[in-house]
Amino acid sequence: MSEVVTGDAVLLDVRIAQLPVRAVSALIDIAVILVGYVISLVLWAATLSQFDSAASAAIMVIFTVLVLVGYPLIFETATRGRTLGKMAMGLRVVSDDGGPERFRQALFRALASVVEIWSLLGSPAVICSMLSPRAKRLGDIFAGTVVISERGPKLGPPPIMPPHLAWWAASLQLSGLSADQAEVARQFLSRARQLDPRVREQMAYRIAGDVLSRVAPPPPPGTPPQLALAAVLAERHRRELARLRPWPNAFPPR
Structure with missing residues (x-):
């Protein structure tokens, strides 16, 4: 359990998602991205063959960046902090103040993932998560977010207001x-x-x-x-x- 301080200085009791669970979630997302990427390449192969090698390479680079950034950005923005992998593992990205993840934060996390997860094979993310008391990767630090588990033990109903x-x-x-x-x-x-x-x-x-x-x-x-x-x-x-x-x-x- 950890504490998240809201903008009203109310402490929320949350379960911070630990590295093994986040790793499984990331592997699911990576598999989804790779499958979608391969299918897209097959569908676009005929179109790309009409361009010269330089233009084809440029289009491929742009398309790759759009896929790597667009997938987490679109899903986390539309579902307020969840990708397919996070849905499967019961995780959600929230702001440090306990509020829903914002578009700007999802963008920072997506851009950081291109470097720390894809370019460097996830090693910075793993090291940073192990050193952070709240299991944050670099993208979470830059964006001001934290990944929580929504499958924690259920508490009893809150008291009724007199x-x-x-x-x-x-x-x-x-x-x-x-x-x-x-x-x-x-x-x-x-x-x-x-x-x-x-x-x-x-x-x-x-x-x-x-x-x-x-x-x-x-x-x-x-x-x-x-x-x-x-x-x-x-x-x-x-x-x-x-x-x-x-x-x-x-x-x-x-």
């Missing part, structure tokens, strides 16, 4: 709340009914005191600690989803 605390939760500053503290609070709320009432009350005050000391403003006076924790976690989850999911009407109609 309606009368929604206004307070919407005003919270969550930058001081760590992922570990949020996870402790989530696990407590999920098991609270199984605990002895006295133990539950003691744990609720202790955990709520720790969590609420990291957020601002404080809850309304007299708020039960369990409800305060539920409001904080529900708002944190809401902001995560808002950051990761683009607005459906982000682009005005033309």
